[in-house]
Amino acid sequence: MSGIKITKRNDVYYVEGWLDELSDLQPLLKTTDAPLRLNFRGVTSINSIGLGGLIKFSEALRDRPVEFLELHPVIVEAVNIAPLTVGGQKKLSRIKSVFVPLNCTGRHPISLPIQIKDLDIKGKVIELPAIHCERCFAPLHLDELGDPEDFFFFLVAN
Numbered sequence: 044m045s046g047i048k049i050t051k052r053n054d055v056y057y058v059e060g061w062l063d064e065l066s067d068l069q070p071l072l073k074t075t076d077a078p079l080r081l082n083f084r085g086v087t088s089i090n091s092i093g094l095g096g097l098i099k100f101s102e103a104l105r106d107r108p109v110e111f112l113e114l115h116p117v118i119v120e121a122v123n124i125a126p127l128t129v130g131g132q133k134k135l136s137r138i139k140s141v142f143v144p145l146n147c148t149g150r151h152p153i154s155l156p157i158q159i160k161d162l163d164i165k166g167k168v169i170e171l172p173a174i175h176c177e178r179c180f181a182p183l184h185l186d187e188l189g190d191p192e193d194f195f196f197f198l199v200a201n
């Protein structure tokens with residue numbers, strides 16, 4: 044599969060697929076929604092051309108109110124390396140939530156959205172909100188994504 048599909052449901056644009064040379068985000072620039080709500084949970088792969096396209100897209104949004112919702116870890120990783128992915132350092136607050144694989148000590152993996160506003164950030168230390176496994180009630184942690192400070196590096200980089 045290549046390229047992306049964009050569908051609108053309940054005032055949110057769902058972007059799904061692979062961000063690559065075949066991906067066209069331009070139709071979103073022609074919309075007038077304010078804020079422009081973009082759900083990226085379905086963007087599960089990005090290559091360097093796709094990243095370049097996303098950076099150009101985010102720049103083209105200028106000062107328009109934008110909300111990035113349920114970012115997949117591949118996009119979060121891109122933001123950690125290049126905040127321009129979402130429009131630059133000053134636009135990081137566009138990121139409202141991420142969608143990440145979690146796990147408990149009982150090994151019951153599950154992917155859930157985490158709201159950025161629910162993170163407990165003290166200096167360079169980040170704690171996830173207390174979420175518990177529905178099956179064994181043990182606390183859930185980021186599965187294979189490292190410590191919260193590494194995964195959410197963009198929040199503590201400065």
Ligand SMILES: [Zn+2]
Binds near residue numbers: 147150176178181
């Ligand atoms: Zn469990």
